[in-house]
Amino acid sequence: MTAPAAAEPTAADRRRWARYLVEERAEGHVYRRLAARRTGEEQQILLSLAEAERRHEQHWLDLLGEEPRRLPRAGVRSQLLGWMAGRFGSIFVLALAQSAEARSPYDEEQYATPAMRADEKIHYEVVRGLAARGRRRLSGSFRAAVFGANDGLVSNLALVLGIGATGVSSSFVLFSGVAGLLAGALSMGAGEFVSVRSQRELLAATEANDDAADSAGDLDIDENELALVYRARGIDQAEALARARRIVQAAQEGVRRTVTGPVRVHPGDDTDIVGSDWTAAISSFLLFSSGAIIPVLPWIFGLQGGTAVIVALVLVGIALLSTGAMVGILSGGPPLRRALRQLAIGFGAAAITYLLGLLFGVGAV
Structure with a gap:
């Protein structure tokens, strides 16, 4: 995993590695705290990002040989993101993390591996996608x-x-x-x-109701206007006729069947769509x-x-x-x-x- 060095590492190189180590830990901490406030797919994605940051952290630990006795502090941005992630877990944190991922220092870092450089670009796209979800909701x-x-x-x-x-x-x-x-x-x-x-x-005024289906038992199975009800709701002629036939048959058999159709708006559902x-x-x-x-x-x-x-x-x-x-x-x-x-x-x-x-x-x- 470790890229071959072009020259013997200097004290400045080791200080830079320590700074990378701290930043990778801070970023992983942000993703874990965000994941703790989410469920399902988004939680899994964030935990996967945290695991990738852990691999990057291990890369710098391997180069350093051991955990340094004194480590620099994480940058102000990383500290702020960690603080916000634990308290808000909001779209603002993801938007800031997106900006942070866009500025990877590994493009010019000779000790970073090609896989790490690729990871950082992928991380930017992943965080951008998560932030886009939040932006759409918000x-x-x-x-x-x-x-x-x-x-x-x-x-x-x-x-x-x-x-x-x-x-x-x-x-x-x-x-x-x-x-x-x-x-x-x-x-x-x-x-x-x-x-x-x-x-x-x-x-x-546009709500659908079951008045037509309630009368289906009295309809002629071959010549009726029930199919027109479904055509008026946007269903093509063949499907409308087939659906009308199923309802008429069920009604004549004395069985009320549920037929899958387009999403209908029932009284009160409009509150969920447009709010109070x-x-x-x-x-x-x-x-x-x-x-x-x-x-x-x-x-x-x-x-x-x-x-x-x-x-x-x-x-x-x-x-x-x-x-x-x-x-x-x-x-x-x-x-x-x-x-x-x-x-x-x-x-x-x-x-x-x-x-x-x-x-x-x-x-x-």
Whole structure:
């Protein structure tokens, strides 16, 4: 397993091997902790990754000859991943692990074997696949969370800056910010409620039922419209007729048989598909409010004028950078670029309303 060395290893080589050893142990620890929080296939995949890291660890132990008495500490990223894996086991950990696997040091390491280099590339693809599963599961709720909070941040920052730029009193700015928070949150909540309720009602209108099958015993086996019921549900003519024949025969024999068909939506199942209307409404209200309260905080705590504006910009800027970075981590893109994009969009919208406030300010009236 050990690759032949081009020259006698130096003290620097041994220090590098020790660092590799520590990092391989840390990565294996991350995968084992993630596996402990999962079941089934994902757990098996993570345990297999941990076993591969153990083989890499053994490679460096073989080169060192024995366990060094003093080992360096694992990198900050590895320590953070280990801490998060034990407490969250979330998609964020897999997304960060994907980024870590993408930067293998073994491509330029003469003492790493070709198999180890290949393993690291495979590990990246495996972790990327696991992270993609989590992204798909999370995409809907995460999109709603980012949209709600970001909408509250940007819209209320734009509102308070635009109102403040007109030269009105701080109390009026505070009132406007609170009113904007409530108006926006109620609008978001009501919109989600109507949207989900309407979708549920639409699904209810398309529910299949067994009324046609209940009358099957009275039908003529050769000339009947039962097959049309199945054709209307998207089944081709031959299969629809065959299914209708089976149901008619079963009914005439006095036996009610279950015939496999397309997945049908029964009353109440639509809640599992589109979620609860009240849950959607309340979560949207809270998410918008959590973002919209941040720009108003300086005025709530009694700050005024330019000081309040600067503090609001700093607080909203931190929030925008944080949400942008989370989007970057989850999407596998560069977090800094996503964070700066989020910041530019938010501050750009606020700048427009601020300029409009200056233009149509109290002094111009």
